[in-house]
Amino acid sequence: MRHHSTVGKKERISALGLDREDTAEKFNDLDDVMASPSAEWKRPWWVREVTKPTMDIDWDATERFDARKIQQVSWKKYVGEEKAKELGKRREEKVRQWMIEKRSGYTLRDRALDIAGAQAGSVDTSFLGSWAKTAEATKNEGEMFARDASRSKLTDPARPKPMSPEELGVPCYEGTPQENSRMIRSALRHFGASQVGYVELNDYTKKLIYAEDAMDGKRIEFENVDKAYETKEKRVIPEKAKWVIVFSVQMSEELIKRKSGLMPSALSAAATGAAYGQARNAIDQLQCFLHVLGYQGLMGTWFNGLGIAPAFAVMAGLGEIGRINRMISPEHGPLQRVFKVVTDLPLEPTKPIDAGIMNFCRTCKVCADECPADCLSKETEPYWEPKGPWNNPGHKTWYEDSPTCRTWWAVSTAGCSTCFAVCAFSKKNISVIHDLVKIAIAKNRILPDKVNAFFAKMDGVFGYQDQRNIDDWWGMELPPRGTKNVKGTQLD
Amino acid sequence: MWRFIYGVVLGAGGMAFWDWLKSENITVDWYVWPLMLLALALGTLAVHHFFASRAELEPKAAWIGLVIFGVPALLLSGWMISFFN
Numbered sequence: 076m077r078h079h080s081t082v083g084k085k086e087r088i089s090a091l092g093l094d095r096e097d098t099a100e101k102f103n104d105l106d107d108v109m110a111s112p113s114a115e116w117k118r119p120w121w122v123r124e125v126t127k128p129t130m131d132i133d134w135d136a137t138e139r140f141d142a143r144k145i146q147q148v149s150w151k152k153y154v155g156e157e158k159a160k161e162l163g164k165r166r167e168e169k170v171r172q173w174m175i176e177k178r179s180g181y182t183l184r185d186r187a188l189d190i191a192g193a194q195a196g197s198v199d200t201s202f203l204g205s206w207a208k209t210a211e212a213t214k215n216e217g218e219m220f221a222r223d224a225s226r227s228k229l230t231d232p233a234r235p236k237p238m239s240p241e242e243l244g245v246p247c248y249e250g251t252p253q254e255n256s257r258m259i260r261s262a263l264r265h266f267g268a269s270q271v272g273y274v275e276l277n278d279y280t281k282k283l284i285y286a287e288d289a290m291d292g293k294r295i296e297f298e299n300v301d302k303a304y305e306t307k308e309k310r311v312i313p314e315k316a317k318w319v320i321v322f323s324v325q326m327s328e329e330l331i332k333r334k335s336g337l338m339p340s341a342l343s344a345a346a347t348g349a350a351y352g353q354a355r356n357a358i359d360q361l362q363c364f365l366h367v368l369g370y371q372g373l374m375g376t377w378f379n380g381l382g383i384a385p386a387f388a389v390m391a392g393l394g395e396i397g398r399i400n401r402m403i404s405p406e407h408g409p410l411q412r413v414f415k416v417v418t419d420l421p422l423e424p425t426k427p428i429d430a431g432i433m434n435f436c437r438t439c440k441v442c443a444d445e446c447p448a449d450c451l452s453k454e455t456e457p458y459w460e461p462k463g464p465w466n467n468p469g470h471k472t473w474y475e476d477s478p479t480c481r482t483w484w485a486v487s488t489a490g491c492s493t494c495f496a497v498c499a500f501s502k503k504n505i506s507v508i509h510d511l512v513k514i515a516i517a518k519n520r521i522l523p524d525k526v527n528a529f530f531a532k533m534d535g536v537f538g539y540q541d542q543r544n545i546d547d548w549w550g551m552e553l554p555p556r557g558t559k560n561v562k563g564t565q566l567d
Numbered sequence: 568m569w570r571f572i573y574g575v576v577l578g579a580g581g582m583a584f585w586d587w588l589k590s591e592n593i594t595v596d597w598y599v600w601p602l603m604l605l606a607l608a609l610g611t612l613a614v615h616h617f618f619a620s621r622a623e624l625e626p627k628a629a630w631i632g633l634v635i636f637g638v639p640a641l642l643l644s645g646w647m648i649s650f651f652n
């Protein structure tokens with residue numbers, strides 16, 4: 076059917092401003108559109124940009140961290156090899172037994188969803204990009220994963236190596252930092268990211284880049300070279316690659332709340348796994364995108380990447396640090412996972428924010444009260460002293476007991492996200508009441524602690540922390556990825 | 568669409584109310600106006616939150632919100648009806 080406009084051609088052209096020579100905002104091409112102020116990242120008005128994060132940082136006391144110290148890598152060392160072995164054995168027995176019993180949340184289909192979500196993603200993360208893994212480098216991974224970097228680029232249908240501008244015989248892409256920032260945000264949203272921010276690497280923020288890689292222990296160093304490279308001992312980031320793209324992938328609130336009481340289920344764990352699986356592809360796509368534009372995109376060999384995720388997320392203003400010692404954003408709360416790619420594409424850094432979240436966490440404590448492993452701090456004020464070697468000192472936060480958290484994963488047989496699920500900021504954001512509460516948290520100066528404690532209490536009264544029926548999830552008709560709480564997009 | 572319909576109903580209702588006050592020659596004390604606005608805001612919030620919470624798959628939040636915001640709205644409305652009578 077043809078739709079007739081009631082506005083004439085002349086009026087339409089006039090409305091677009093195409094007939095005015097002196098128009099203040101004239102778009103010549105897409106690059107101009109990207110540079111338009113109207114294309115900037117729109118945050119809620121109560122989110123205040125600040126020069127320093129709400130979390131106190133002592134940069135002198137901050138050292139580059141050995142990523143092998145995190146609990147995901149060194150848990151066995153922290154709890155003892157024997158205990159870890161015993162817990163692992165018992166976990167396997169329980170997993171099998173609960174599948175046979177068809178225990179709600181731990182059935183074969185629940186477990187399959189969790190495993191498939193985390194395993195999904197056609198590539199493993201790599202320092203230089205998946206195509207840089209040659210057949211030689213990947214021969215131990217079997218034929219299926221081997222990739223020949225010398226294969227033809229435009230004609231090979233099987234995942235060809237992307238061409239750089241040099242290979243294509245065209246100049247590299249060039250834009251202002253503002254245009255580049257806008258472009259990367261648009262591209263990453265297309266690849267599945269939720270929020271996107273940028274951090275400039277200086278003498279301070281370089282300390283947030285790991286000193287050693289989590290998986291293979293290779294040193295991560297900065298050198299005055301043109302191209303990043305990798306040897307058997309180290310991975311080298313060029314000094315000119317001084318921007319970090321920080322982005323998040325949302326998790327399904329409906330799925331993560333399908334726990335068994337306070338105990339995580341295989342089904343609730345699938346929310347986390349799927350975000351990592353999606354991120355794996357998004358990271359590879361971003362590295363490829365940058366390569367085709369003529370720039371470098373550098374990632375670690377594991378999900379944790381080249382730097383500390385919550386730290387970069389806070390510095391980029393995606394959110395604030397919370398009691399869970401992870402980033403909580405005003406829009407999505409903790410229901411997202413954070414990823415980073417280092418690049419030499421000039422970007423405009425985004426500022427840290429203050430939306431009253433860290434202050435709210437001082438008095439809320441719901442996550443700490445509900446933590447089944449009792450590994451979150453219940454202290455009102457954050458503190459400087461880390462709980463153990465798995466924490467990187469130098470900032471004032473609520474340091475958590477990570478090995479105890481991980482031990483609980485082994486006991487419960489599933490990755491625990493109870494603290495994420497019960498957080499007062501974990502909402503779908505359809506009712507305006509959530510925004511009203513967030514405005515009060517950000518702006519109220521009258522007895523803020525008492526008001527915030529009241530909001531935390533009411534969160535429970537309204538039933539937001541209540542147990543969901545686990546098996547009902549399989550009969551639900553949810554949107555893709557189970558999320559519908561994106562805020563600030565043009566399709567809201 | 569719902570916002571549009573709500574705006575039309577609110578506008579039409581407000582105009583009719585204003586005409587009625589003038590035709591009946593009723594003088595309204597100053598403090599009645601903010602209370603009327605409060606009742607309207609609470610009533611709107613109660614209805615919005617009820618349906619929004621159902622859309623969020625939060626039935627308990629929907630009913631509790633309806634009571635917490637709706638009951639004061641009804642009480643205020645009842646008081647105002649008695650005031651105008």
